[in-house]
Amino acid sequence: MKFLTDVVPVDEHLNNIEKFINVCYVEEGWNVQQHGRVIALRSTDESRLSSAFKASLYLGKYNDMANTNRFLYSMVSAGHSYEPIRGETVLFLFIGIGKPVYDHLVTYTVGRPTRIAGGQRANVPWGFELPVEAKNPDEYAEELERIRNVIRLAKQDRAEQMQAARAKLPVGYIMPPFLMEFSEEALIKTVFRQRLFEKGAQGATVEVVSDMLNACLKVDPDKWNFLIDYHGPHIAQWEKAMRTLRKEGYTLGHIAQQAEVSLEEALEMPLYDLLIRTVGKLPPSMWEKMR
Structure with a gap:
């Protein structure tokens, strides 16, 4: 991975992002967790009380509706509905991610209520990500200069709008930071299963989805280890x-x-x-x- 710090103030951007993560999430009480290039900003069922209430209502257990183990041990283990976590989501911030990985993630629409990717139009790319599978890294050096030329063309020379100039970008350019939010059910049953638990996903995508899973494990290791036991590789x-x-x-x-x-x-x-x-x-x- 190569950031073009000579034409993009990456460090300044990262400092601002960190500052406002603290303002908008940490100071509001959210348990923000990072693993690698992925930050879990907000987990709506961090304490598991919401899914506990819903699972209790589903099972008619009105005298103990704060039982945070009921969904896992009475519903998941029995193969019942995953409705209690279908509406519970995890909001992820992705930093330093190549366009191919973004394309693999954006294919998931069911269970993904939020997608913020401003870099798809006017924002400039941050650099170039060498494919994990690349056998001859030196062959990709020219891609960095192509990206620099696009930035100069659109932002410095202003000869073209970024919306037009981006057509000249190589496939593996690094996206500016973007957000995706997934329901917990979609994560464990679809995203993690197809991109991580089952063989066949591309190398960089496996790395990023592994970061997503590890961030979830930091937020609630008991829940996610239990779900992995029932849906894992x-x-x-x-x-x-x-x-x-x-x-x-x-x-x-x-x-x-x-x-x-x-x-x-x-x-x-x-x-x-x-x-x-x-x-x-x-x-x-x-x-x-x-x-």
């Missing part, structure tokens, strides 16, 4: 294992053979671990094959 392995067992009709002997252990050894091993490392093993993603 191991779910794809479970599905793979069950499909394979049903299709192939394997016996424990077949599983032992795949694990390269004797049947006697297999009988003494935890069956879950044995299945995950054999019939539950996932094939490499396209990006892993490229690497």
Whole structure:
């Protein structure tokens, strides 16, 4: 990642952003948490009391409506409705993010009530993000100069409006900071699952979505660890294992053979671990094959 500090006052912008995060969120009592390039500014159900009340109403438990474990332990664990957290959201601020990652995130519209991305029109890019998968980094040096020329053209020479000049930008330019807000249900069931838990997402996107998840874990580790347990990356392995067992009709002997252990050894091993490392093993993603 390369910021063009010679033509964009990045440090000044960052100082102002930090100042007003404190004014607008921290001083208002929000538990602001950062991980990497992502800042969780506001979690509407930080104390879990809102989802506790809604889960209690859903289940008709009127004598204990502040039970913050009820949604997780009585609804998630039973596979019931996720309505109690559907309306609860996390507002994220993204800083230093390339346009390809923004494009991957903006595809999610259901469960995303807020998107603020002023840099899509008049604001200038902040730099260039080298693709994680790049094998020849030197080949991308010219992209920085292309971005500088666009900024000069629009902001210094004023020969073109930024709306027009941005057509000359390379795909991997760094967006100015932007906001996206997602419902907690959309995060755990869709965004985190498709971009993080399942294999196949592009490298930079995996990094940024990992930052989002880690920021959520800082806000409420109990809730998010519980949700990960029911929706995390191991779910794809479970599905793979069950499909394979049903299709192939394997016996424990077949599983032992795949694990390269004797049947006697297999009988003494935890069956879950044995299945995950054999019939539950996932094939490499396209990006892993490229690497």
